[in-house]
Structure formats: structure tokens, C-alpha cells
Amino acid sequence: MAVCEQCGLAHRWNPLAPGAVARCVRCAAVVGRGHRFGFDAVLALTVTAAVAFLIAMGTAVIEVRLRGAAVAASIPEAVLIAWSEGQRLVALAVAVTAILAPALFIGLRLYVLLPLARGCLAPGFAICVRALHHATRWNMLQVFTIGALLSLVRLAGLADASPGPALFALGALTLLFAAIESAGLKHLWWHVR
């Protein structure tokens, strides 16, 4: 079922052709859209996102050169440095927005999508899809990426700073997440039936 957000009328949900728009029969508000990405495309995007996430975690975000010495830190290293220097709130905020939330978002998607690709349901499917609905809302990687870019611009005025591979991976991840989110979650339920 799909419920109109404007007037509350319930409609029977049918799969839509890519690019098609379903409107409420009573008030003509948009109830659903036929997404351009099918199941296979979303799975491929999610696997790509997992690879980009590993690169973003394992390589340097920002490389700084000061008097000949180069310093580079990955995101997990930056979290540990901030924590050990007493900036616990910053460490926690970065750990949640840049590590935990994206890991949960990718992990849950893969957990749900991979068994579906083989035609079976992951245990706890319904709970996972609902958790994904919330994880999508709390995914604030864009905020972190912009923050990292801003500090890079600031640092560039003080020292010889350049973006590391992780920053490019984060940029790619932001776009991948937007593409995956645009496909919504309804197609998962449709794939089950």
C-alpha cells in the first residue's frame, strides 16, 4: 500500500515504469515515482559504495607538509587523535557521521540485497528495511565531507595542505549514497513478492 502524504488516501502499490509518476486519485499529489535504478543497479551501486568506503577509511583524508615533514591521517586515525587530545565530542561526532552511519547504511543494504539477488530473504528482513529507513535519515556524510573540505581550505592558508585519496573517496561516496537513496526502499518489498 502507498498512502498519500497530502490527504491520507491509501492506494494499492504497483511497480512503476522507470520515470513514471503515480498521483493520488483524490488530490493529484505525487504518491510514488518509477525509479531509474532497478534492483541490479542498486546492488552494483552499493558494492561500489562499499569499496569507496574502504578507501575512505584506509587512506589519508588530508596530507599536510610542514618544513619538509609530511603528516597524513586517515579518518579513524583522526578520531583517535582527537579523542586522545581531549576533544571527545569532536571524536564522537566524526566517528558517528563518517564511520558508523555509512558503515551501517552500506552493511544493512548488502545484508538485505545479497540474499535477495539469490532469490531468498535475509533473516530479519523487515526489521533491517525499517532500520535502513532510519539510517538513511541519519546519514550525514555530506556534512562531514563539506567540513573536511572547509578545514582543508583553512589549512591551506597556514601550511602546504593537499587532499588525500580518502577525500576523493568521500566525494564519490556522497554521490553514490544520493543515487542509492533516490531508488528508495519500496522496490525491496516489491522484489520479495
Ligand SMILES: [Zn+2]
Ligand atoms: Zn491525496
